[in-house]
Amino acid sequence: MxxxxxxxxxxxxxETIDQAVIRFAGDSGDGMQITGNQFTNTVxxxxxDLATFPxxxxxxxxxxxxxxxxxxxxxxxxxxxxxxxxxxxxxxxAMNPAALIVxxxxxxxxxxxxxxxxxxxxxxxxxxxxxSNPLEDHSLDGYRVFPVGLEKLTRAxxxxxxxxxxxxxxxxxxxxxGMCYWLYNRSMxxxxxxxxxxxxxxxxxxxxxxxxxxxxxxxxxxxxxFQVSYEIPPAKLxxxxxxxxxxxxxxxxxxxMASQKSGLTLFLGSYxxxxxxxxxxxxxxxxxxxxxxxxxxxEIAAVTSAIGASFAGALAITTTSGPGMSLKSEAMGxxxxxxxxxxxxDIQRGGxxxxxxxxxxxxxxxxxxxxxNSEAPLAVLAPATPGDCFWMAFEASRIxxxxxxxxxxxxxxxxxxxxxxxxxxxLRDIPEIPVHFATDPETFxxxxxxxxxxxxxxxxxxxxxxxxxxxxxxxxxVTGNVNYEPLNHEHMVHLRAAKVEAIAQEIPELVPAGDPDxxxxxxxxGSTYGAITGALGTARAKGARIGHVHxxxxxxxxxxxxxxxxxxxxxxxxEMNLGQLSMxxxxxxxxxxxxxxxxxxxxxxxxxxxxxxxxVLAER
Amino acid sequence: xxxxxxPVYTKKDFQTDQEVRWCPGCGDYAIxxxxxxxxxxxxxxxxxxxxxxxxxxxxxxxYYMNTYGFHSIHGRAPAVATGIKIARPDLExxxxxxxxxxxxxxxNHTIHMLRRNVGIKVLMFNNKIYGLTKGQYSPTSEFGKKTxxxxxxxxxxxxxxxxxAIGAGTTFVARSVDVFQPHLKETLxxxxxxxxxxxxxxxxxxxxxxxxxxxxxxxxxxxSEHVVALEHGKPLxxxxxxxxxxxxxxxxxxxxxxxxxxxxxxxxxxxxxxPNPVYAFLLAQMxxxxxxxxxxxxxxxxxxxxxxxxxxxxxxxxxAKRGPGDxxxxxxxGDTWEVR
Numbered sequence: 025m026x027x028x029x030x031x032x033x034x035x036x037x038x039e040t041i042d043q044a045v046i047r048f049a050g051d052s053g054d055g056m057q058i059t060g061n062q063f064t065n066t067v068x069x070x071x072x073d074l075a076t077f078p079x080x081x082x083x084x085x086x087x088x089x090x091x092x093x094x095x096x097x098x099x100x101x102x103x104x105x106x107x108x109x110x111x112x113x114x115x116x117x118a119m120n121p122a123a124l125i126v127x128x129x130x131x132x133x134x135x136x137x138x139x140x141x142x143x144x145x146x147x148x149x150x151x152x153x154x155x156s157n158p159l160e161d162h163s164l165d166g167y168r169v170f171p172v173g174l175e176k177l178t179r180a181x182x183x184x185x186x187x188x189x190x191x192x193x194x195x196x197x198x199x200x201x202g203m204c205y206w207l208y209n210r211s212m213x214x215x216x217x218x219x220x221x222x223x224x225x226x227x228x229x230x231x232x233x234x235x236x237x238x239x240x241x242x243x244x245x246x247x248x249x250f251q252v253s254y255e256i257p258p259a260k261l262x263x264x265x266x267x268x269x270x271x272x273x274x275x276x277x278x279x280x281m282a283s284q285k286s287g288l289t290l291f292l293g294s295y296x297x298x299x300x301x302x303x304x305x306x307x308x309x310x311x312x313x314x315x316x317x318x319x320x321x322x323e324i325a326a327v328t329s330a331i332g333a334s335f336a337g338a339l340a341i342t343t344t345s346g347p348g349m350s351l352k353s354e355a356m357g358x359x360x361x362x363x364x365x366x367x368x369x370d371i372q373r374g375g376x377x378x379x380x381x382x383x384x385x386x387x388x389x390x391x392x393x394x395x396x397n398s399e400a401p402l403a404v405l406a407p408a409t410p411g412d413c414f415w416m417a418f419e420a421s422r423i424x425x426x427x428x429x430x431x432x433x434x435x436x437x438x439x440x441x442x443x444x445x446x447x448x449x450x451l452r453d454i455p456e457i458p459v460h461f462a463t464d465p466e467t468f469x470x471x472x473x474x475x476x477x478x479x480x481x482x483x484x485x486x487x488x489x490x491x492x493x494x495x496x497x498x499x500x501x502v503t504g505n506v507n508y509e510p511l512n513h514e515h516m517v518h519l520r521a522a523k524v525e526a527i528a529q530e531i532p533e534l535v536p537a538g539d540p541d542x543x544x545x546x547x548x549x550g551s552t553y554g555a556i557t558g559a560l561g562t563a564r565a566k567g568a569r570i571g572h573v574h575x576x577x578x579x580x581x582x583x584x585x586x587x588x589x590x591x592x593x594x595x596x597x598x599e600m601n602l603g604q605l606s607m608x609x610x611x612x613x614x615x616x617x618x619x620x621x622x623x624x625x626x627x628x629x630x631x632x633x634x635x636x637x638x639x640v641l642a643e644r
Numbered sequence: 645x646x647x648x649x650x651p652v653y654t655k656k657d658f659q660t661d662q663e664v665r666w667c668p669g670c671g672d673y674a675i676x677x678x679x680x681x682x683x684x685x686x687x688x689x690x691x692x693x694x695x696x697x698x699x700x701x702x703x704x705x706x707y708y709m710n711t712y713g714f715h716s717i718h719g720r721a722p723a724v725a726t727g728i729k730i731a732r733p734d735l736e737x738x739x740x741x742x743x744x745x746x747x748x749x750x751x752n753h754t755i756h757m758l759r760r761n762v763g764i765k766v767l768m769f770n771n772k773i774y775g776l777t778k779g780q781y782s783p784t785s786e787f788g789k790k791t792x793x794x795x796x797x798x799x800x801x802x803x804x805x806x807x808x809a810i811g812a813g814t815t816f817v818a819r820s821v822d823v824f825q826p827h828l829k830e831t832l833x834x835x836x837x838x839x840x841x842x843x844x845x846x847x848x849x850x851x852x853x854x855x856x857x858x859x860x861x862x863x864x865x866x867x868s869e870h871v872v873a874l875e876h877g878k879p880l881x882x883x884x885x886x887x888x889x890x891x892x893x894x895x896x897x898x899x900x901x902x903x904x905x906x907x908x909x910x911x912x913x914x915x916x917x918x919p920n921p922v923y924a925f926l927l928a929q930m931x932x933x934x935x936x937x938x939x940x941x942x943x944x945x946x947x948x949x950x951x952x953x954x955x956x957x958x959x960x961x962x963x964a965k966r967g968p969g970d971x972x973x974x975x976x977x978g979d980t981w982e983v984r
Contacts, residue, residue, distance in 0.1 A: 263983050284969075318955075325726070328716065332726065332728040333731035490691070495714060505662065
């Protein structure tokens with residue numbers, strides 16, 4: 025329980041607690057993502073562990089005030105370890121009735137509810153399909169409700185600046201942010217710095233937002249609205265330098281690092297698609313690293329241009345989401361046939377077809393594994409956390425270059441947009457990626473093999489006397505000449521499979537988290553890591569003998585997975601699909617693994633997993 | 645500046661040991677011969693050439709060229725080539741493609757590569773038929789064409805490839821013919837010297853599935869009556885006795901007989917650098933207009949910024965301004981804090 029101390033300001037008490045989950049919700053034009061990101065940065069700088077969950081609509085600006093237009097940003101921060109953005113919300117900031125209605129069910133009983141009172145007008149209530157005003161009809165009894173006239177108060181605070189009403193109203197999210205800074209006892213400094221930078225050419229807007237934020241802060245201090253403010257001490261994280269990092273930023277940085285460590289030019293061929301576009305945006309800023317970003321005319325040109333760049337000697341990548349993966353399938357087969365290094369990032373989203381562009385899912389696993397014509401194996405990796413996206417981008421590049429193979433990185437919308445404090449690695453701890461271009465005409469054969477990796481040599485245009493032709497038609501082993509012979513084809517099919525399988529030789533062996541053997545093993549991959557880790561701790565605290573392996577390598581699988589699977593009485597595979605990994609495990613290991621599936625466009629909640637673990641453990 | 649001596653190449657240096665597998669009598673042999681004859685004369689080291697193709701008869705081309713080569717997938721050669729050229733502007737990237745590969749499945753990549761003005765030279769073998777899949781109509785087949793897939797005649801209007809290229813803003817647009825070897829070689833050389841994207845339609849005979857499709861252009865007797873060779877700065881004159889010309893009449897072109905009161909001075913003088921694309925567009929339409937000869941040669945050649953140059957310059961300028969990237973700084977960018 026928290027401890028109460030007297031605040032220096034009379035009448036307020038400050039309570040020390042160990043964690044909080046807050047959610048900003050408003051219209052997609054209300055700046056909720058910015059507000060959430062600013063709160064996140066401030067919390068991170070203070071030293072809390074945290075996880076975030078931005079949840080925004082696919083429509084850029086649905087009609088203002090309507091339910092489809094609601095955008096949310098949730099952050100869970102604590103003085104201990106944080107594994108998920110939180111199941112339920114301690115404080116909800118709702119900028120209009122629609123935001124209230126969409127989010128209220130996630131607010132804890134007796135939770136803090138800050139409402140923009142100015143928006144509870146007849147019109148906005150109607151847009152939220154409300155018959156009566158929640159501020160008056162007692163439907164909010166049981167919550168700590170704080171109606172605040174955000175628009176009126178913001179306008180009053182900015183009256184001297186001479187801004188028009190619309191510009192003033194656009195600052196109201198910073199008024200709310202200022203209130204939250206007071207409520208959780210945070211400094212406004214880093215947001216001030218951010219505003220100064222963001223509006224360096226529009227100092228008036230920087231000033232307006234600062235004023236609004238200060239006004240929100242002072243409002244809490246001066247009024248008796250809140251009796252208590254909260255203090256959440258810094259977390260005890262592994263010592264080191266930290267920064268806040270989202271999955272998509274991490275992917276971009278991981279590729280730049282791989283480019284630097286391999287000495288190769290980074291080439292990104294990409295076509296804008298949610299939720300992958302941020303990788304393109306991020307990399308297009310890194311021109312001083314020599315990064316070439318090509319916004320192609322379509323998904324197919326995005327991947328085929330990358331294949332061309334790879335042929336020419338670049339570290340070539342392409343980034344997309346599910347629908348784009350479908351379009352890239354044939355080209356991935358080409359990359360497999362010509363045996364060129366290529367990294368394909370699939371930031372998964374809800375499907376099929378256009379599906380849920382802004383919502384998360386893990387249902388492209390089988391597509392990544394098998395979604396190409398004929399026998400077309402490639403390596404598949406999956407980061408477990410936003411920060412892990414950095415390492416998996418680097419690892420995918422390393423494997424692609426070493427084995428001359430395409431590699432798929434399966435991220436998802438939750439990792440892509442979610443952020444966490446990330447311990448910045450020391451440069452010296454990141455290995456070099458050796459790359460050897462063929463140069464010797466005496467020994468060069470386009471499809472000769474490295475006996476260890478089965479990789480073929482990489483001879484790039486511009487190298488004298490190594491002129492050769494590659495292509496999607498079946499090739500004769502060693503010479504690379506076009507070849508239609510039945511036995512050569514069978515040999516090549518086996519060879520391509522063996523090459524991908526050879527990667528397993530350097531995949532680290534799995535070590536289960538929790539119990540090394542026992543009643544239940546959780547096997548999972550991707551963004552479910554945090555929620556499972558949290559639920560595992562709860563289950564073990566209750567005495568369960570339960571372990572967890574999280575697969576960051578999905579093809580090939582770690583060598584000791586089969587052995588580990590047999591150490592436990594039961595195996596459960598939670599996935600945001602209808603059981604795709606469990607299908608692979610059943611086929612490969614002939615084990616009755618159980619699937620636990622959720623496909624709602626939302627990540628697993630820790631509580632859901634805890635309940636499922638208990639249920640499975642209780643089964644005889 | 646140090647000078648490096650280039651090896652003296654012959655046609656043989658650009659031939660491979662692969663058995664050429666086009667049908668005997670195919671127009672592709674003539675095109676291969678022209679390219680293998682021209683490349684040695686360009687003064688470019690052989691290892692700098694990359695020949696890229698998609699799928700189709702024409703797309704077997706790279707296997708027969710002793711250069712770097714990439715036989716990619718159907719329609720995607722312009723995109724593969726774009727990746728190569730952006731990554732390595734120092735390379736000479738040529739695309740061999742056909743009317744199906746370039747204008748049906750690869751239409752999108754073609755127009756976008758052309759509008760970006762990536763420095764790629766496209767050889768589009770136009771035989772107005774799908775040969776490799778054995779005889780279906782193509783996007784350049786004439787309306788009503790009876791083929792295996794259109795037994796009652798095709799319902800499609802054909803593309804005019806050069807009009808399409810001009811519309812896409814292509815900086816070099818030309819036409820030649822497989823059997824007009826000297827003209828084809830000259831056209832290839834001009835394309836090679838051009839800075840930016842080049843689109844060359846090569847009228848090519850498929851003697852198996854669409855034999856004689858270009859007979860009105862290629863037949864010896866008819867040739868001079870049905871073809872007008874475009875030469876920069878020269879009037880548009882054609883005919884066996886060079887007695888016909890083309891002139892402007894309002895916004896139209898018209899064919900006029902010389903000597904009957906029409907002085908040569910009235911004729912259109914070819915200006916391949918004409919900044920107005922409408923002129924080149926009118927030339928491109930002649931081929932589809934009854935009574936007009938088919939123009940061969942360079943319809944349009946102008947300069948515009950090259951995509952890969954702009955990309956390289958942006959990188960150069962940012963590095964000049966901010967210095968080369970420092971990964972340590974990148975890792976520590978934004979707000980950071982230390983946990984002790």
